[in-house]
Every structure is written in C-alpha cells, then in structure tokens.
Amino acid sequence: MFKMFVLLIALAAAPIALAENSVSVDAGDFAAQRAKIEKDLADGKTYAELSSAERSDVRASLDRMASMLEGGKTPDELSADRKVELYNVQERTNMLLTQGAADSRLVCTREARTGSRREITTCMTVAERNRRRTADQDTMQKAQRITLPVRN
Numbered sequence: 001m002f003k004m005f006v007l008l009i010a011l012a013a014a015p016i017a018l019a020e021n022s023v024s025v026d027a028g029d030f031a032a033q034r035a036k037i038e039k040d041l042a043d044g045k046t047y048a049e050l051s052s053a054e055r056s057d058v059r060a061s062l063d064r065m066a067s068m069l070e071g072g073k074t075p076d077e078l079s080a081d082r083k084v085e086l087y088n089v090q091e092r093t094n095m096l097l098t099q100g101a102a103d104s105r106l107v108c109t110r111e112a113r114t115g116s117r118r119e120i121t122t123c124m125t126v127a128e129r130n131r132r133r134t135a136d137q138d139t140m141q142k143a144q145r146i147t148l149p150v151r152n
Contacts, residue, residue, distance in 0.1 A: 030065065030066070030069055034062050037058070037062065038062075041055060041059075046101060046104060047097065047100040047104055048125065049100055049104045049125060050104075058096050058097065061090075061092060061093040061096075062093065065086060065089055068082060068086050069086075102126060103130075104126070104127070105125065105126050106124070106125055107123070108122065
C-alpha cells in the first residue's frame with residue numbers, strides 16, 4: 001500500500017518537475033533533427049516498417065512541436081503546461097521512431113537447406129521475421145488440429 005502511495009505521489013509530481021526542468025529540445029537543434037527525421041522517413045529504409053498512419057502521426061507531432069517552438073523559442077521560455085505538452089509530444093514521437101527503426105533493422109542469417117550442405121544467406125527485417133514466425137506458428141497449429149469424422 002505504501003509503495004502505491006509513493007508511486008501516486010511521484011506521478012503527480014512529474015508535471016511539476018518537468019515544468020521546472022528544461023526539456024531536451026531547442027529551436028535550432030529541432031530544425032536539424034526534424035530535417036533528418038523527414039529524410040529518414042522518405043528514404044524507404046530507416047523507418048520502412050512504420051505504417052502510413054504512424055508516419056502521419058510522426059509528421060503531425062513534428063508540426064506540433066515546431067509550432068510550439070515557433071519564433072526561435074526555447075522550451076525554457078514556454079509556460080509550464082506547454083513544456084509538459086512539448087515533452088509528451090516528443091516522447092510519443094521518439095517512441096514511434098525508435099520502434100520503427102528497430103522493426104526496420106535488416107537481419108541476415110546463413111543456413112543450409114534441407115538435403116544440401118550449401119549454405120544460403122537470407123535477409124529479412126525484424127518485422128518480416130516476426131510476421132513469418134507468427135504465420136509459421138499458425139500453420140503448425142492448423143496442421144496439428146485433428147478433425148474427426150462425424151459418425152451418425
């Protein structure tokens with residue numbers, strides 16, 4: 001019970017702590033970071049596994065952050081509420097981009113085919129490997145289901 005009380009106090013104090021501390025974004029840095037993110041979104045490799053909705057969400061978040069930092073403002077010049085809002089938008093964007101980059105990472109393996117000693121190299125993104133693993137598991141589960149004939 002005491003741990004839960006401490007957690008609630010910590011969560012309630014988070015916006016106050018954010019209001020007093022500077023957020024790790026500044027207007028000059030933000031423009032450069034935004035340009036790099038836009039370039040990476042367009043290259044078709046870095047964030048290839050982001051859905052179109054997630055891409056739109058990232059772009060909307062970048063626009064929202066840009067409007068908050070408009071006119072060369074720094075986060076320290078923002079009101080406490082706006083700082084918290086900026087921080088939350090930044091965290092959501094970072095989460096989407098981090099997950100998208102991790103899922104788009106290319107992983108290559110060398111395996112010998114059944115009946116052959118010759119190894120081949122197979123490359124897939126992490127997300128493709130996860131989708132394939134899920135599909136293979138579904139196929140195995142369907143194959144293992146036994147349907148008994150109906151007797152009258």
